[in-house]
Amino acid sequence: VDENNPSKKLLKQKQHLEFTITTCCVSIIRFVTEHLSKASISVMERVINTNEMIMVLISLIVQKPWTKKTDKGVSKYNGKNKFVPVDRNDIFRLTKIEGELWLSVYNLLLDKTCGNKYQLTGFRRNEILKLKPYLLPQIIDQLPVLKGLKRTLEELSIMNLDDTSSSALNNQMEKKLMVVEIVPEFRENLLTTDFQNIATQQLKAVFNTDEYDETDRKKDMDILCRIYNNFDGLEDMLLDAPICAKCGRDAEKRCSRCKSEWYCSRECQLKSWKIHKNICDKISINRAKYDKINEKQNNDNDQKENETSTPYIKEVMSKHFKK
DSSP states (O other), X not given: OOTTOHHHHHXXXXXXXXXXXXXXXXXXXXXXXXXXXXXXXXXXXXXXXXXXXXXXXXXXXXXXXXXXXXXXXXXXXXXXXXXXXXXXXXXXOOXXXXXXXXXXXXXXXXXXXXXXXXXXXXXXXXXXXXXXXGOOHHHHHHOGGGHHHHHHHHHHHHOOTTOOTXXXXXXXXXXXXXXXXXXXXXXXXXXXXXXXXXXXHHHHHTSOTTTXXXXXXXXXXXXXXXXXXXXXXXXXXXXXXXXXXXXXXBOXXXXXXXXXXXXXXXXXXXXXXXXXXHHHHHHHHHHHHHHHHHHHHHHHHHHHHHHHOOHHHHHHHHHHHHO
């Protein structure tokens, strides 16, 4: 790369970064394939049939992007951002990436759950059979588990697609399964939604801009903020039941000073007091300062808020205090 050409240098760095990320993705794919049978049908369908992961892995094994042939010989990617020369005697020694590719293919083709979901066609069979010339005895010696894959390839080479009973890919499959794939329709709709138009319609339908303007909305938000910060019964509105800070069981008692910790019994509160004491003191002091600062302001504003609050706020507050 010409060091004086910034464009070529950046392009080279971009290619290097993409290559490094791809090598990391191979490890992630192997991990996913090992646990794919425990995933939902939708996830399995996307990996096996929708995204054709088996075809992608086979293409990587055949193309060998982590191996370079030069006039000086063969170099392999060592996983440490470098291509290193390989001795002729070690030409078939698997690198980490190559081993992960073979194991990923093995997991997808020989796992019963994945095999039953995989729709074997003539094109897919021909692509899978491309692995035969590359699955050499030297490879199997390093990964003995691939003996099962070699047997599967032999079966596929002589198998009639109309008779799937003998194939390891469909050994329990009497009829081809038709899977309805779950598509994130809600998210797709959100991405194509005109939120500006929705906001305009909401302002017309929900908020009457003639009577409820920006000043009223700001006033309501200020009132709601004060309710949230000062309302003692706010914890009753929480969805999750409080749990004991000491043992984790359901709690009904709360620290009377800081009101931030819950306990199931007096015993748990006493056991936790040494740890909780410092935090309790700080929270209590800050709460007292805050209450003094806002007490006068809240008292002065109560009457004014009752007179000027919008119908929406009055309705919310009246319903809550009725409860």
